[in-house]
Amino acid sequence: MSNRSEHKHYLLIFFILMLIISLISGCATSSSPSQGGKAPLWVGDKDAVYPPDEFLAEVGEGDSLKGAKSNAAGAIAQIFRTRVKVDSEIRTRYSDITGQDGEILGMVTQTDFDQKIGQSSDQSLSNLKYGESWTDEMGRVYAVAYLDRAETGNLYRSRIMDNDERVAELLGRARSQEEPLRRYAFLDAAHVYAEANQMLLEQLEIINMPMARSIMAPYDLGDLRASKADQAASLKVRVEVSGDPEGRIEAVLSDWVTGKGFSVSEGGDLFLTAVVSISPVELNNDYENLSWELNINLMDTSGYPAVSLPRQSRSSGISASAAESRAYNDMAEMIQKDFNKEFMAYLTSFLEK
Structure with missing residues (x-):
């Protein structure tokens, strides 16, 4: 290769590298908020840039671009939170049926009661978009989030x-x-x-x-x-429990039945049974310890098994009565949570057939 050809070859490589660097720099600049100077119109008057009949928009501010976006999204989420009541039971049941974890339809405002609004609003507000961002002379960042109404x-x-x-x-x-x-x-x-x-x-x-x-x-x-x-109401459930002399577990199961809107009846077509077993156990601690076992079975109106739930665990207390009380409390919690979850899964199973 001649010196002239080699020189042209290196120049071509140089220009290609400079073009790549320029493109990368341009992308980085466009993703960063504009800084200083006069505040953009949308900072003080968002409606002038995002007409309310076309957009649902809010401006957020923070110490960083991420924080400003989160606060803007949170402001939009707050509009939904204050005006739309989200039934947590329906929301959970919908997720169970559809398999869409966490969000009703995958496009409903995040209104988790244990989380601050805005922490994950951008992930749960479907079709949420972000417009311009700007940083003032003090380093405060502003960003706009919006939903296109149509x-x-x-x-x-x-x-x-x-x-x-x-x-x-x-x-x-x-x-x-x-x-x-x-x-x-x-x-x-x-x-x-x-x-x-x-x-x-x-x-x-x-x-x-x-x-x-x-x-x-x-x-x-x-x-x-x-x-x-x-x-x-037409579903009548017969409840029978053995190993429960004071009727504590029978009462919990009966409450579960009526909580579902069903009826407790000695002549019920549905049969809900439970076997309770509690016995002392020696452990290397300073407490009274018990081992407990609970087996629950629900039969449908045709006599076929619908839901079965065996559980066993241990409980401890400063006295035998305290340990026993804790054991019954644990069993009651298991019925309200685990057994109910299994029952709802049983109902959902029919939808797949």
């Missing part, structure tokens, strides 16, 4: 319509069931979808009121609630 409204409307179809399908399957508990399972699922849709509709009213008013559900939510309640 675009986001269409997402909500589409999901609401899909859910309405699911409700109609589940109601049809409920009517075709002969076994009462299975009929209840489909009514329960239809009710969950309908309640989730009601929450979505309330949010859509905030995002795009005309679009929300144009949606007509093919069912009456009040009638659906009543149908589920009537079916639950």
Whole structure:
């Protein structure tokens, strides 16, 4: 290769490298907030840049760009939090049925009661976008977050319509069931979808009121609630517990039954049984120790096993009575949490068939 050709070759490489560096620098600059100078119009008057009839926008500020964005998203989330009531039980049940972890439909405002709004709002507010950002002379960062009302409204409307179809399908399957508990399972699922849709509709009213008013559900939510309640009341459960001389576990199981809207009856078609066993155990500590075992079984109206839950553990206390009291408290908590979870999983299993 001649010296001239070699020189041109190196110049070409040099120019390519400079172009790559320039592009990288440009990208880094565009992702950073503009600094100093006169504040952009949106900082003091967001409506002038993001017209309220087209956007739901909020400005946030913080010590960093991440903090400013989080506060902007949190401000939007707060609008939903104050105006839309999210039923935590429906939300959990919906996640169980759909497999969409944590968020109803994957597009509902984060309103976890144990978290600060804004911590993860950008991940849970569907279609949330960020506009410009700016840093003042004191280093304070400002950012704007917004929802496009038309675009986001269409997402909500589409999901609401899909859910309405699911409700109609589940109601049809409920009517075709002969076994009462299975009929209840489909009514329960239809009710969950309908309640989730009601929450979505309330949010859509905030995002795009005309679009929300144009949606007509093919069912009456009040009638659906009543149908589920009537079916639950028709389910009569016989409760029998052995090894429970004071009736403590029987009382807890009976409360669970009535809490579901079912009826406790000696002539019940559903059969809920439990066997309790408590015995002292020697451990290397300064407490009285007990070993306990609880086996719960629920049979459907045809006599087939529906839910089975065996559990065993230990409890300790400063006296035998204290250890026993703790054992019963642990068993009661297990019934309300673990057994109830297994029962709801049993109901959900019918939806997959």
